[in-house]
Amino acid sequence: MSDKPSADILNRRRFLGAAGLAGAGAAFAAVPAIATEAGKPDPLITEVQDWNRYLGDGVQSRPYGSPSKFEKDVVRRDVAWLTASPESSVNFTPLHRLDGIITPSGLCFERHHGGIAEIDPADHRLMINGLVDKPLVFTMEDIRRMPRVNRIYFLECAANSGMEWRGAQLNGCQFTHGMIHNVMYTGVPLKALLDEAGLKPNAKWLMLEGADSAGMNRSLPIEKALNDVLIAFAMNGEALRPEQGYPLRAVIPGWEGNLWVKWLRRIEAGDQPWQTREETSKYTDLMADGRSRKLTFAMDAKSVVTNPSPQAPLRHKGRNVLTGVAWSGRGTIRRVDVTLDGGRNWQSARIDGPVLDKSLVRFYVDLDWNGQEMMIQSRAIDSTGYVQPSKEELRKVRGVNSIYHNNGIQTWLVRADGETENVEIG
Amino acid sequence: MSRLARFLFAGLLGGTLATTPIAEVLAQQVAAKSSAKLGLGRPALPEEIKAWDTDVRSDGKGLPAGKGTAKQGDVVFQEKCASCHGEFGEGAGRYPVLAGGRGTLKADRPDKTVGSFWPDVSTFFDYVKRAMPFGNAQSLTDDEVYALTAYVLSMNDIVKDENFELNEKNFTSIKMPNAAAFYPDDRETAEKHFWKKDPCMKDCRTAPKVIGRAVSVDVTPDSKAGPKVD
Numbered sequence: 258m259s260d261k262p263s264a265d266i267l268n269r270r271r272f273l274g275a276a277g278l279a280g281a282g283a284a285f286a287a288v289p290a291i292a293t294e295a296g297k298p299d300p301l302i303t304e305v306q307d308w309n310r311y312l313g314d315g316v317q318s319r320p321y322g323s324p325s326k327f328e329k330d331v332v333r334r335d336v337a338w339l340t341a342s343p344e345s346s347v348n349f350t351p352l353h354r355l356d357g358i359i360t361p362s363g364l365c366f367e368r369h370h371g372g373i374a375e376i377d378p379a380d381h382r383l384m385i386n387g388l389v390d391k392p393l394v395f396t397m398e399d400i401r402r403m404p405r406v407n408r409i410y411f412l413e414c415a416a417n418s419g420m421e422w423r424g425a426q427l428n429g430c431q432f433t434h435g436m437i438h439n440v441m442y443t444g445v446p447l448k449a450l451l452d453e454a455g456l457k458p459n460a461k462w463l464m465l466e467g468a469d470s471a472g473m474n475r476s477l478p479i480e481k482a483l484n485d486v487l488i489a490f491a492m493n494g495e496a497l498r499p500e501q502g503y504p505l506r507a508v509i510p511g512w513e514g515n516l517w518v519k520w521l522r523r524i525e526a527g528d529q530p531w532q533t534r535e536e537t538s539k540y541t542d543l544m545a546d547g548r549s550r551k552l553t554f555a556m557d558a559k560s561v562v563t564n565p566s567p568q569a570p571l572r573h574k575g576r577n578v579l580t581g582v583a584w585s586g587r588g589t590i591r592r593v594d595v596t597l598d599g600g601r602n603w604q605s606a607r608i609d610g611p612v613l614d615k616s617l618v619r620f621y622v623d624l625d626w627n628g629q630e631m632m633i634q635s636r637a638i639d640s641t642g643y644v645q646p647s648k649e650e651l652r653k654v655r656g657v658n659s660i661y662h663n664n665g666i667q668t669w670l671v672r673a674d675g676e677t678e679n680v681e682i683g
Numbered sequence: 684m685s686r687l688a689r690f691l692f693a694g695l696l697g698g699t700l701a702t703t704p705i706a707e708v709l710a711q712q713v714a715a716k717s718s719a720k721l722g723l724g725r726p727a728l729p730e731e732i733k734a735w736d737t738d739v740r741s742d743g744k745g746l747p748a749g750k751g752t753a754k755q756g757d758v759v760f761q762e763k764c765a766s767c768h769g770e771f772g773e774g775a776g777r778y779p780v781l782a783g784g785r786g787t788l789k790a791d792r793p794d795k796t797v798g799s800f801w802p803d804v805s806t807f808f809d810y811v812k813r814a815m816p817f818g819n820a821q822s823l824t825d826d827e828v829y830a831l832t833a834y835v836l837s838m839n840d841i842v843k844d845e846n847f848e849l850n851e852k853n854f855t856s857i858k859m860p861n862a863a864a865f866y867p868d869d870r871e872t873a874e875k876h877f878w879k880k881d882p883c884m885k886d887c888r889t890a891p892k893v894i895g896r897a898v899s900v901d902v903t904p905d906s907k908a909g910p911k912v913d
Contacts, residue, residue: 336904341767341777345817371814385724386732393724394731402723428897432904453724464738470820472813474738523735532741532803534810538795541865547788549800553868557877567897594882599891603884632891636882644879654874658793670893681895 349435365438371471390455415513444489476530511586545656556586571675585639599632750850751830798839
């Protein structure tokens with residue numbers, strides 16, 4: 258782990274090139290010259306441009322619209338060496354290119370255990386069985402005839418930031434924090450479906466099961482199921498995307514993403530948890546003493562500065578917008594603090610946009626930067642009074658082998674040239 | 684809808700205490716919305732439940748009738764599993780390691796295998812029956828799943844005899860070595876100190892120093908080719 262400056266520069270250049278930041282190799286000082294030389298008229302203004310003279314594409318040339326071709330590099334990315342096969346793998350939301358609180362459906366990170374199941378909604382069935390008065394089968398048509406609700410929730414994979422337990426590993430917030438998305442769901446409260454079947458009094462747990470080739474199954478306590486769980490068929494106003502569980506998925510607000518079973522085909526009621534693969538061998542948290550926590554459902558309060566970050570360095574001195582997102586699985590975000598000097602002094606960030614239960618919030622610090630090196634961190638405080646801990650505080654309790662639920666405070670080092678890296682500070 | 688609300692609603696529409704037929708129909712429709720049952724869905728047939736309800740719980744609930752020995756499991760394993768999991772469950776590439784790792788859970792690099800980590804043998808049965816072999820799920824017979832379970836137990840020295848036969852009757856007698864090491868989420872007590880009254884805002888620490896850099900680790904993907912992982 259020696260610091261060889263020459264190799265670092267090379268890596269950074271390669272990385273930024275891949276991220277589509279053309280000219281990243283150019284010196285920082287050259288950036289302000291992008292506009293024009295002082296006093297010389299800008300040809301983009303003085304000369305008529307093609308788009309200004311010729312007709313553009315007509316309506317219906319893009320029956321389902323896509324982002325501009327100039328946004329090509331705003332995509333989900335994976336870490337190919339992380340998993341054995343792309344069908345049981347994960348990719349990451351490009352947080353550094355997003356704003357507001359809603360994640361566009363096509364950029365929501367993916368996590369599959371047996372690839373994307375492609376199911377015609379006419380062929381999809383949802384069964385409820387086990388400890389119920391009347392086992393039932395629902396079609397999608399049945400579910401669409403039930404009273405529905407709209408809710409905005411974040412979904413975070415329990416393994417988000419899981420690579421960072423031992424120290425700074427991945428150089429970009431897309432990779433360190435991108436296993437999260439935040440969308441509006443339309444669906445039916447699970448309680449309404451369970452009421453149709455009639456839960457028996459000894460039904461204390463549910464098992465949710467997917468129709469994919471992994472047959473994903475997880476146990477869910479009945480209190481949560483009856484409280485705020487939804488069975489959703491839409492996200493951001495349209496049908497779920499195939500990779501997000503089309504035509505039907507579970508929405509388990511504030512709890513780890515693995516519980517949000519996609520391609521949901523069956524719900525069984527029982528009197529105890531099943532101890533499935535995903536709740537014993539995975540998604541349990543190995544502590545330093547060799548014992549493991551299980552059923553760690555709630556996602557602890559967490560935040561990250563998305564800009565600047567390694568994939569989105571600072572390009573200008575003077576005015577800049579520092580921004581990021583914060584969330585808590587236990588309620589709403591009450592406050593987000595930001596430090597520019599590695600935690601010596603903090604200021605409260607400006608939150609803009611809706612502050613909703615178990616949803617991302619967007620925060621800003623409108624910044625005047627004089628080119629001094631910065632160590633930027635953010636810290637979320639939620640409605641229960643929980644304060645996002647430092648990585649050091651977290652490791653003190655949990656060690657470094659738990660993989661899951663790493664909500665430690667992230668540090669970005671912004672250097673004098675604006676380049677930004679993922680660092681660990683002590 | 685309460686009787687009073689219905690009365691008021693009808694009155695509003697009708698303009699008089701005597702309800703008009705239209706108001707009455709509307710009022711009934713509104714009332715129907717709040718009734719407990721919607722009457723949607725149809726009864727699940729026993730054959731349908733049997734086809735989908737294959738889950739096996741840690742207390743053995745859901746186990747099908749069947750049997751298989753470790754020796755029989757070895758044959759199935761070499762044919763259908765070894766290409767990913769290795770001949771001895773050592774794992775090929777990044778595919779899961781199934782055997783070994785006992786005593787490593789406190790080590791710097793723990794080896795979490797079926798034998799060293801998994802608390803319940805039922806988990807293996809449930810998962811293999813629903814999801815394995817990878818890419819050809821639900822193609823194994825119940826006897827094959829019993830045999831594979833017996834084989835993975837023998838790989839991990841949890842059963843010693845290759846002629847050991849696992850079946851639905853002796854299944855729950857198998858105890859996994861790491862079963863007692865799991866405990867329910869205790870964050871709200873063990874991490875109570877993360878609920879702080881007034882987190883520090885000024886002069887909170889000494890000057891920080893960089894002690895680790897992601898660029899030095901150099902594992903961030905910059906192309907399709909990632910670094911080699913052992």
